[in-house]
Amino acid sequence: MVAQHDTVEVGLLVYPGAQLAAVYGLTDLFSVANRMAGEHPGSGLPTLRVRHWAADAGSGDIRCVFDSHPALSSRMNVVILPPCLDGLPPVENLQPFSQWLRQQHAAGATLSSVCAGVLLLAETGLLSGRPATTHWNFARTLGERYPDIAVDADKLIIDDGDIITAGGVMAWADLGLALVDRLLAPSIASATAHFLVIDLSRQTQRYFSRFAPPLTHGDAAVLKVQHWLQKQGARDVTLGAMAEQAGLGERTFLRRFQQATGLKPTEYCQELRVAKGRELLEFTTRSVDQIAWEVGYQDPGAFRKVFQRIVGLPPKEYRLRFGVRCASRPA
Known part of the structure; x- marks a missing residue:
């Protein structure tokens, strides 16, 4: 909300x-x-x-x-x-x-x-x-x-x-x-x-439970970074790269980003990655490990932990409940 x-x-x-x-x-x-x-x-x-x-x-x-x-x-x-x-x-x-x-x-x-x-x-x-x-x-x-x-x-x-x-x-x-x-x-x-x-x-x-990033905060530098992260999926990004996109020093960027979005840059990137992971779990049959790598996690175990913390379900259980392919199979 x-x-x-x-x-x-x-x-x-x-x-x-x-x-x-x-x-x-x-x-x-x-x-x-x-x-x-x-x-x-x-x-x-x-x-x-x-x-x-x-x-x-x-x-x-x-x-x-x-x-x-x-x-x-x-x-x-x-x-x-x-x-x-x-x-x-x-x-x-x-x-x-x-x-x-x-x-x-x-x-x-x-x-x-x-x-x-x-x-x-x-x-x-x-x-x-x-x-x-x-x-x-x-x-x-x-x-x-x-x-x-x-x-x-x-x-x-x-x-x-x-x-x-x-x-x-x-x-x-x-x-x-x-x-x-x-x-x-x-x-x-x-x-x-x-x-x-x-x-x-x-x-x-x-579709209704997606991460909705705040975009009307009025900070143009932070908004530029948000658009950049959204476009490339927040994969392989560093604090330095985000600060460079914003044209700010790292400490200033950290402060302004959290003030504008309510999240630390790391937390924000996790939300974007998990949102993409949810989509892949729902609409594809790729393994959880494959999805983890696709959304930017080299360690699938880390993806599972972050996914469960944000969504409240482990990836496999989420797929069983909400996966379109799973739901369409006969009982």
């Missing part, structure tokens, strides 16, 4: 061809989540402020065209790119949005997409070298246009920390619940799903 703030802002980018049903559906979903959170007074849960953004017809500037709580002040926490029913939109129609999205990401906002909305993310260059999902019908085209993106259309949602991609057209509901889980609390996501009669069970098992 995010740190306690009065308001958390979710922006919906209404680009040409965006599915309006998803835009208004997500707006309603977050409204229900606010109502559920309001049933717990004194809990310190923030209010979700939803704003719609679109390109001005005259200037082309991205402007707010709807605000659920205009009297509140906030900074952008999440930007959502809704699906497009017409398929992958023409690249030339997306140029005005790329710079705006990069600016939001650089300021600490998490970027997320549904279905063909992933093309806008691809156009920013921020998905280079990273995993992403989209509608199965668009996966081949996306991979051909952007060969540096690791497209995996088998997954409904890929939560890569500061960038989240969701698959099919109706996956906006799954993404919305995942964001409620992250921005408010798992119990609020569950209550919202029950009210809207949405099956939450497959989502809680696979």
Whole structure:
């Protein structure tokens, strides 16, 4: 859950061809989540402020065209790119949005997409070298246009920390619940799903318990390091390398990193590695030792200890409970 703030802002980018049903559906979903959170007074849960953004017809500037709580002040926490029913939109129609999205990401906002909305993310260059999902019908085209993106259309949602991609057209509901889980609390996501009669069970098992790094702390040097660590999986990194990325001395970097994220750099890297390890345990049949090496541990025993401390289960038991391949086998 995010740190306690009065308001958390979710922006919906209404680009040409965006599915309006998803835009208004997500707006309603977050409204229900606010109502559920309001049933717990004194809990310190923030209010979700939803704003719609679109390109001005005259200037082309991205402007707010709807605000659920205009009297509140906030900074952008999440930007959502809704699906497009017409398929992958023409690249030339997306140029005005790329710079705006990069600016939001650089300021600490998490970027997320549904279905063909992933093309806008691809156009920013921020998905280079990273995993992403989209509608199965668009996966081949996306991979051909952007060969540096690791497209995996088998997954409904890929939560890569500061960038989240969701698959099919109706996956906006799954993404919305995942964001409620992250921005408010798992119990609020569950209550919202029950009210809207949405099956939450497959989502809680696979995607809702991911490490959600704090990205809106306002320290640009630390944020730069977070993006760097996320992109290369926090493998084979040293304190000196992180401090160099931040352009700071090691002692200053240590202090500012822990102040911004609430974690020591070592703890932060462990969270990122374990998050990747959980994904591999769920979706592959690789051995625990192989997964340990892949996420950056030369000693598989150390990986097992860190995994159990963070997740609460040893890797093998986690796979038995949540592994997709294991769950699909007949009893």
